[in-house]
Structures are given as C-alpha cells and as structure tokens.
Amino acid sequence: MNTTAKHLLSLSLALLLAGCGGDDNDTNSEKTLVAFAPGGKLSAEIRWTDYGVPHITADNLQSLAYGSGFAYARDNACILADQMVKIRSERAKYFGPDKIAGSGDSAHLISDFGYLALKVMASANEHYPGLSDNSRALVEGYVAGYNRYLEETGIDNLDPACAGQSWVQPITAQELTAYIFATSQLASGESFMELAFFANPNDDDSYLPYAFNPAATASSQDVEPSHDKLLTGLRQNIRRQAGNFTIPDQEHGDLGSNGWGLGKDKTENGQGILLANPHFPYTGHLRFWQSHVTIPGVLDVMGGSLQGLPGIVNIGFNQNIAWTHTVSNSRRFVLYQLRLSEDNPLQYQYDDDTREISKQSYQIAMKAGDSTITLAKDYYYSHHGLMVETPPEMNLLTWSETGAFTLRDAAEENTDLIDHWLAINLAGNLTEFQQAYRDYDGIPWVNTMYADDAGNAFYIDKTRVLNLSDNALAQMRTDPELVATRAAIGFDILPGNTSVFEPDGLNSYQQAPKLLRPDYVQNSNDSYWATNLNELMSGYSILYGDDLAPLSLRTRMGLTLLSDSSGEDGLFNAGEVETALLSNRSYLAEAVLADLLNQCRAQGNEPVTLNNGLAVNIANACNALGNFSGVMTQDSRSGHIFKEFAFKFDQDRHFNRPFDVNDPLNTPNDLATDGSVLQAFAAAVANINQTSLDYNASLGSIQFTEKTLHSHGEANASGLRFPWAGSTHREGGFNVFSPADGDSTLYPIHQYPGVLDVESGRPLASGLSEQGYHLNYGSSWMFVVSFTDSGPSARGLLAYSQSSDSESPHMDDQNRYYSEHGTLRPLRFARQEVLNNTIDKRELSSDQP
Template identity: 50%
Template sequence: LTAQDMLAYSMATVQLASSANFLELAFFANPGDGDEYLPVPSGSEPSAVSSLVKNINQQAKQFKLEKKFEHLGSNGWGLGKEMMANGQGGLLANPHFPHEGNLRFWQSHLTVPGAMNVMGGSLQGMPGVINIGFNEHVAWTHTFSTARHFLIYQLALNENDRMSYGVEGEQHTITSKMVTVEVAVGPNTTIELTKPFYYSHHGLMLETPAERGLGWNDTQAFTIKDANEFNMDVVAQWSALNQAVSLDDMKASFAQFDGVSFNNTMATDKTGTVFYVDDSTVLKLDDTANLAIRLQPELVALRKSTGFDLVPGNMKLFESQGKVPFSEAPQLTRTDYVQNSNDSYWVTNLKQPLLGFAAQYGDVHKPLSLRTRMGLKLLQEGGGEDGKFTLDELEQALIGNRIYLGELVFTDLASQCIAQGNTPVQVSAGIDVDISPACDIVANWNGAMNLDTEGAALIREFAHLFNPSAHLYNNFDVTDPANTPHTLRQDKVALKALAHAMLNVQANGVPLTSTLAELQFVEKSLAGGHASGEQLPWAGPMHVEGGFNVFRYDRSNLTRSTLIPYADYQTLPDAVTGQPLASNLSAQGYPVNYGSSWMFVMNFTEDGPVAKGLLTMSQSSDSRSEHFDDQSRYYSQTAKLRPLYYKEADIEQNLIDEIDISMTKQ
C-alpha cells in the first residue's frame, strides 16, 4: 500500500456522488465513431489483448446509464437541550451504508494526549480520522445530501472539427492525456494497456456507446465539471472535526475545508446547541443560471429524465464561478433539533424551514419520503410523556423498527379489504385475486417490522407496489410536509396493489403469515465468496416501507465496491411482469448486505459523553476472527445497542487485550 494508493482512495471516496458515477462514460469517450476508445498494448501480447478487448466490447453493449449513488442514505439527528431530558446535547447517528467492500464502516477510539480523544466509525481505508462520532465536547453524524455536485455540459463543436468548441465566441480545444495501466491477465502475469482520455476546459469528456444519449458527433460532445475533482481536503476536514471543542470550531472547519464532499452534517455540543449544514461541495453559478436550473422547463425535464443537470455548453451563463462558500450553504443553529433522512435541507426543522439556497442543493416544497416522515413523527412524539429523550428512548427510536406506511394507510386499507370480501380484485387481464386472506394480516399488523411481525412478506411486497401519488389523495400541504399527503383513496387502486403483492408472495412459495424472522437474514460470506451456511434472522424494515432503521440487499458495483467475491442470491420474479422483484426476495428469503451500519446514540452528561452503539456487520472481515460476526449475532439475537466505553475507567474495567506497537525511523 503506497501513499499514492491512499490519495487515490481518498479522492475516489469524495467523488462518490459525482465523477465516480461517470468513469465508464469517460472511458468510452473518443472523437471517432467506432471502438477507438479501446486500449492498446504497450508491448506485443496479442492473445491476451484480444481476450480483454472482446470482454470490454461485450461490457460496452450491456452498459446502462444510471445513477449509481441513488441508494446511499442515512438518518441523523442533532438534539439540543430542549429535546434531551438532562438539558444537554444528544445525537442519533444511523448511516445506511454497504456491509461489504471499501465503503464498509469500522469502529475505533483514537486518543492523542492533549490533542484528541474521539470515538466513532470510519470508512474502511480512510486514514487516521473518525468520520462519524463524538469527543468530550461535540458529536456529529452525516447523511447523503440531495445536492448535485457536478454539471454535464453539452458542447457545441466547431464545424468540421470534433476537437474544438466555442463559448460565446471564445474558442477552446479538447485535449487528451495518455494513461497506461498494468492489467492482470493471469496468475502473476500482467500486461500494460494504454489509452487516451479527453478533456474540455471543464473536465473529462464523456460518451455513452451505442447512441444511448450522450454521443460525440460532428456537432456536439459532452463533458463534466466536478466540484470534487481536485478535492484533497478529506483528511484535513475530519481531523479538524475530530479535534473540535465547540460548534464554532466545527463551523470554522467547514469554512476552511471542502472535505465533506457529498454529506449533510448534524452536530450537537455539550451545552445543548445543535447545528446543521449541507456543506457538500457544490459548483457556484450566478443567480440567473440558478433560476434557470430550478425553473426552466427544458432543463427541469432533462434532470428528471437523466437524474443530473445537463446544461448548454455554448453559453457563459452556466460557467462555474468556483465552489459555493460555507457562508452561502444551507445551515441552521438551534436548541431543539436538526434532522435529515436524505430529503433536501428545507425540512431540517419543521419550525424553521430553509429556503433561498442554490438550486443544486436540491428541491424544496416537495413531498417528503415516508422515511423522513417517520423520523419527524418520532421527533414530534418525543421520547415519552415529557416530550424529551433519554438515552434509552433515543435507542428505542432508532431500533424500534416502526414503519410509516403502516401507520399511514393500514387502517383504511384493512377496512377496504374487509369491505371487498371474497369478490376477486383484478390485477391484470385474466388475473383475478381473492384478497380476503390478506385482510387479517393488514388489520392485525403489530406496528413494526420486527422478527415477530407476521405477514412480513405481504407487507413488504405491498410497500414496493405502493405509489403515494396514485394511492393517496393529492393533498400535499407545503405548510405541513410531515403529515401530507395522507388518506388512502377510495377508488380501490390500493386493493389492486395488495392483490398484486399477495400474488407475488404466494406464487413464489412464501406463506402469507410468515414472520420476518423466517424471511430476512444475514449470511456471512467466507473466503472465496462461499456462503457460511448459517442465516442470522434480521429485524428491520426497508426505506419504501417508511422504515427508519432500514436494511436491504444490493448487488451493484458501487455498493459492493470490491473485487472480493461474496455470496449472491437470485431474485425471484414478479408474478405479473416476470421481472425481478424490487424487494430482492429470493428463494432463501430477504438477504441483507446494506443498511444501518455504524449506528449509535449518545448524550452529553455532567460526567462526560455516554453512548450506545453497534457495528451491525461486525468489525472484522476475516472469517477466522472472533470479531467476524460477533456484533452481527448480537443484533440478530438482541433488540438493543451495546455500551460504548469512552471513559478510561470503563475501558480499563472492560479491557480484553492490550498491544504496544513501536516504530523506528528508517
């Protein structure tokens, strides 16, 4: 492992929500009309090169243009003195991240006498810093921001020249850079391949193969401007957060560094003041350009169809003016709460909506996700009768596994189901379903997605077919976003979704009354990618159910982010469409490899910070280690978090082993 490797990893991490999603498009980009994007050997290894080229060509034909980062998410609360029973600050940290690969969290407690005493979790491979954690003064967590950290420009090429373009009379040349990579082609055998990458004055040139929408031809080409392209602040930023002794220190770190490249931050201090900021790195544009991106119909339509901002490259209007400074980022300081569950900044606190920030920070005045609404409901209810949280009540809010969808519609859905009786519901032409067996399950739902929840598969499959815009009345109220839209429509469209869900469950051989313990599981992969053979029952809902503590299965390259093999589970088909079920139901049940990862709750006290937490995937990825599955087993068997020992006395009392390491300068 070299210093260059560490730098490359850090830069790749900060580009997760930007350039990392367009590397294939940069690979394919070339001014020709054929397969000129293919690499060529530096030497003469024709047979190996031929095999590689054939493989690359095959992958190019299967390439799909998609947002690879859309599933990353989290919940975070900063709780102030008005919300904590002891009148000091509290925090709930619930990052939803992969349980596999280099985006896997691990836990540590770092102490530098006189300088730093910080506990928390970090992404695997992140050098020497805690990403989400607390010290004796402040605590913080992050969630994935809705902000867009790049722009795609459609360049207007000069006539008869695919390597030059104009921007309102100013001429620019597309340049190239040759890159050579050592590629493994067999055991202990490598070859060197070389290819050019192309650059506009904005950044990398992009192109999709097979005319999939972003083609490089005689008149146009596409390029990306990434706010995080040269962002090397990641270690410095979190080092400053780790050593902060106040919220003012934290704010100063955001003003100085851009390391928190794609995250919101929720923080609290020991005095009970809380702070929110979306200081993820965003390109600065002038007000007219911002207005156009937010409201211009063609640009809005392009964003909806592609998932990112695509703007004219022949206008100076959209030229970047650097990065949005900290002073202009969405932020809020209060003494009750700040929260985020991956909706935009505007509902950080229901009492003080945030508006008027750059369009690229995300949409405002739009319906919230069911997960955000669940979190806001938990906050509004408080921990108990006094409306304030103790540490135990924060823990219950996190792992109680309530689902907002059930609380929102199941009473009305059960009533409609019972009224339907034995009269079949038509799911599609020629497919009619008697839904009466589903009525009792919906009516008697136990209020959560815990191990003992009966009918878990029916509830889950219904959630994946539920469509708020079609199944709820159109009564979204921008002044009451936490509670609207609400009320199930009376046109029985929701019964059709319930019938479809029932059909999916039964057609795939799952008993309707199956509990979540019988269905959802974690199974560790051993060396070589072999499944361990032991499936740990796993509690917890999914995002689409309006769950808060959420889990799911994901086989995407970004989520797994590793070449190390892992066991896979074939998804069963939808009984109507024949397509793989969105829930990832397999013949074994619902596997889990993503979701709540490094989660904890904490409260400052007169005697220092007190915390409980869990690393759900366990600390070690080595199947020979006793810590390979210990915390996973704990979660599977125990519906609670474990103590986090921060004080020296507690550490000494619970010490398992101690190793002294010394280093000698060479």
C-alpha cells in the same frame, strides 16, 4: 485552501490548543498538537475492549495513525488491499476483465481505465507534497502501521479472502491519498465511469480498448496470434455491455442515513443528545470501522470511520461535542452540453472563442491465461473535465456532429478531506466546530448534524458544491428546459457554450444551508429545507437539492418519531432516543394499513386482474395481513406481505391528497380508492406466491444476515443466519435494512437467486428470494450519545461487527448481539472503562522488531 494557509492554520490550531486540557493531576500543563513523531520514532498504545474495539493512544498524529493503521489492518487488511488494486488500476491484471468471471461484464476493465481517467493516482502524486503537515503525518503513520501488520503477520496468514495472494502488497502514502481522492468522488466522478468509457467523437467502435504497442492505434490491432481471439471476444463483450450503460441514479432509494441533533429545549437535562444512524453496505470499503483515538490533553474522540481514512473519526463524539452525517441531496457535479464547431468534433464554442477537446490514452495490463496483455484506450477532456456519452439507443447524451457532453466534478482532488475531519475531531464547542467548515472544503457528499454539552443543535450541508453565479442559479430554477432536464434525469445539464454557467470555485461557508436550533435538527437524505419543521429553509443554491418539495416516507417517519417518542414531558432522554431508533415502525403502515385491509377485505375472493392479464386471488394474503402489527420486529407476522406491497406503492398514484407545502409531515396521504391500490397489492401477493414462504411467517424467520466466507476467490454462505428486525426505506422505516449490494469490491458475496417481478420480469427491488431477505445493507455504525454533567454517555453498535476476517472472533459478535437483543451496547469512552474492559493490549513502536 492553499498550502501556506493550511500550514499556518495547523500552527494556529496548535497554539489554540496549548493549555486546553491535561491529566487530572496537571491541569495547567500545556498541550500542543504535534504532527510528526520526534526523531521519526513512532509509538502507540493499543488496548482492545469487548467486541474488538481498539483504543489507541499516542503523543502525536503520526504515531496515532500508526497505531490506527495497525489495528485497522488486524480487522480488515484484505479490504484495503483490494482497494489498492482498484486505485492502481490492476484489477484486470490479477482477476481478468470481468467482475463475475466469464460473464462478459467487463467491470474490471471499466474500473481500471476509469480510475486512470479520473486521474486519482496522478493527482495524488502531484498534490501529496503540498498537503498539510497534519495530513501527511496521518497518512504516513497509517501506511506504516498497515504495512507493519502485513509484515508481522505475513501475507500467507491473513484473512482467507486474500491470504497468499500476489496482489496483497505494502502500500504507499501516495496510494492511500489516491484512495482518499477516489472516496471523495464516490457520488460524482466514479458514477460516470461507464459513460466516460463509452465517450467517442466518432460514430464507430474506436471507444474500444486496443492492444498496445508503440505502433498500435485504435484501428491497427497488432496483437500476438494467441491473444487475437481473446481480444476479439473482449471487444464483442464490451459492445454488448455498452447497451446496459445507464446514467447515474441520483435517487438514494435504500441508501442513505438518519441523523438527529437534539438541543436544550428538546432534552430533559438541557444538554445535547445526538442520534447517529448511517445506512451503509455490510461488505467492502464502505463498511464502518470503530475506534477510539487519544492524544492526551489534545484529542480524545470515539466513533466510526470508513475503511482506510487515516486516524480520524468520520462520525463520532468527544468530551464536548458529537456529530453525524447523512448522504446529502446536493449534487457534487454538473454536466455541460458543448456546442461543437462545424466539421470538427474535437472543438467547441465558448463565448467568442473556440476551445479544444483533448485526447489522452491510458494503458492497463489484463490477465490472459498465464500471461498478460497490455491494452490501451482513449479518453477525452474539455476544460471542465471528462467527456461522457450514453449508448445510441438511449438517445440522451450523444456525441453528435453538433454537440457533446462533459462532466464538471466538484469533489475531485479533495486535498482538504483529512484536515477537515481532523478539525472536527479536535473541536470542543460550537464555534470551533463551525470554524472547521469555514476553513476547509473537505466534506465531499454528506450533511452534518451536531449536538453539544451546551445544548446546541446545528445542521450544515457544506458538501463540495460548485459556486455558480446568481444569474446562473436563477436560470436553473426558471428556464423550462433546464428544469425539465433536471426533473427527468435527477441532475443538471447546463449550456457549455457560455461563461454564464462557469463556476467560481466551490461554495463558501456563508453560502451553505445551515441552521442552529435550541430544539432539534434532523436529516434522512432529503434536502436541507425541512431540517426543522418550525423553521423551514429555502432559497439556497439549487445544487443543494430542491426546497419545498415532498419528503420521503423515511423522513416523515423520523419527524414523527421526534414529535411523539419523548414521553409525557415532551423532552428526550438517551433511552427514549434509542427506543425511537430501534422501534422499527413503518410510516407507510401507520398511514395506510387500516385502509388497505378494508379494501382487500371488501374484494373478498374476487380475483384482481393485473395489467398483464394475470388474475390474483388476494383473500388469503389479506387475511394474513390482518395479523401484521405494523412494526417490523422479528416476531411480527406477515410483515413481508406489507413489505412487498410497499415496493409496489407509488405516492403519486396511490395517495388521493397531494403534497401540501404547509403540511409537509402529513401530506401526501389518503389511500386511493380507484382500484390501483388493490392492483399493487395483488402484484405483491403474486410475487410472494412464486416462493414457498408462508403468508403468516414471522419476519425474523425470513429476514436475516448471513456472512460470506471467502476462499481462493469463491464466496460461500457461512450457514449461520441471524434473524433480523428492521424495515426498508420504501416502507417508511427509520431503522433500515435491505439486500442491496451497494459497494464496489472484488469480493463476491453469496446471494440467493431473487424472485422475478410478475409485471416487469426483473429481479425484485426488495431482494425477495426463496430464502426470504438476505440483508447486506442498512443501519451500520449507530449510536446515541447524551451529554451529562459527568461527560458523554454513549451506547452504540456496529451492526455487522468490527472485522471482515472470517477467522476473527469479532467477525459476527455484534451481529449476534443485535439479533438477540435488538438494542445498542455501552461504548467504553472513559479511561477507567477502557482499563476495566481491556481484553488485549499492544505497545507498538517502530524501533522494535
């Protein structure tokens, strides 16, 4: 959306909001949305209730974000400080080239150069002046609040993870905007940093960083003698590391979320219910943070937000509506295969023209003992974007004499992100909610589920997807080579020598998959097509994901819960939704456990021989599995046996009955009887046998969360373990947890050495260790809100707690709550509830010291 239109829309929104509410004693008072604080005086009230949840009240957006930035920093200042180091491309400057010191992984170098190549900081500097008043007010207020906390507290007195560190500095509005741009590219450009780092038109080492001085080139390594050995070793490490570069994995695996919107035909009182169950990391910048933000009479919304998103709620509810998100199956990017000109690897054919591949050099500082060395590196761009390349041994995306590959990222320079979520926060009904998606293209990589007090249930995937022509989309669905490529690597590679595949901006609201229902909408990270089994969808852009395709076991579990968890009347109340969420059922166990037991019991003491010749006696494990209840509660015995089996289970090989598009919930099914299932089970048993874990152990005794305590860059186990219920995506669980480390942060987390798979020799995907399962990912900001005649009624939980500060009382209080109770807790939304449960209060003003 252009800048003028955004400013007009902000003004229109303010006019529409005039008179939309007010105090109980002044229902006719006019209220307008004010962006900047009058006279520049920022003022906000912050009340903290139980579990450290801040309720922030102000009269304008800038002041609201001021309070939000201050309250956020009290909980998580070190996380955003770390992200600013990332955005400034200064990780190598402060921490050296490697994420794991001395490992040679070169991760900090790749990150620093990568964010320069993505141009997030340069784009922020360029586009910040043109952001809407609302966006700039929120950014500037948040930055002021965050910096106020740093100044008041003193860097030496912060969380031990970053206390006294020189890299903790005040932040600027442009830097926060760059961080927002990078967050938008999380599932697109950021995923290609390694392949952009490797891209090189020459068949040599000229992709490697070189010492920078005015006369230096990639082949002229003029460098101080004291740094010569360092640079030589660095380049050797990068060469070795380049062999590990891989194409981005587009499979969600354990990553993702669940979301339900229930409408009037599915609820007891005829008003909506929303279930929000995002699965996100427990460390780093993808942690959620809970808050309640209010501008009296204009804005009153509670929910969770990703770190550093200023003063807005990403997943939450207000008086009339509720919404949640799940990671979309859409693809926010495509690759183009360029046809190069003869004898010139920096030119490519495009229709009847020849276009140039440009080169741009970037410089970073890298720690070298007590000093720094400046390194430079070259990156290359087509008119689509960054050039990318895989290492030669992959023989996939190579920059050859005739062809090369380039990335088109639909999520870059997302200037709509703040405005879009703000419009959602302000919406009071379905029409206003839908209008937010008509007006903005800010939601980068998530689906949306919605419910409201009128009993509407609505779904939309308006992620930032490129708008390709009908001709291009038809070829992408039917051309055998394009189809095979997408099936093989998980995303599209399109011909780059023709304008046929040139996008025309982003898809519009009209082009986005969406569904309005009176019963339900749902998503668990599969594509849009099975949002509701009573109204299957198809025919949208292939970039939104495959339609009429098999569903994941987790999606099938969610749909099963929708069908069988609402009691005898077939209608849900909020309690029944919460019970379904936390039931810890496993779709795979419900589908195959009985047959699996029959097969392994029939095997008796006769060993099962794996393909590598290892013979495994499964009798004792089979006997123990007979005690497994099929649900992953803390007291479930032998659940880890089934969990390891699930990670060996392959739907394509181990089900006899294939997928039937006319019965997507129940197919594929029927456990294979050809011996392959027993081999999978035997491999799982052999992996458990490498530990001292008892076959009959309860899940709660071996599955746990445990905080990491940081000090001076070191990560140490807290020693306090919280027993944990829940399953994984692979078991077809709904309430999902896993040991996955899915986030980019400089903070290491303590990890227990994992078991190596007896078949592949690689660490087990399940994360099994001698200690069991140390969880670091999964159900995070989860809540259930139901609308009633007296307003929203909500229960929720931030599973890993509000603060990352190891010295905060709110570092692990919600961990303890979930571990001990296994339920959600009341959310304090009504003003009187906030007043009755206030544990701390702060009047924050910019004119006070």
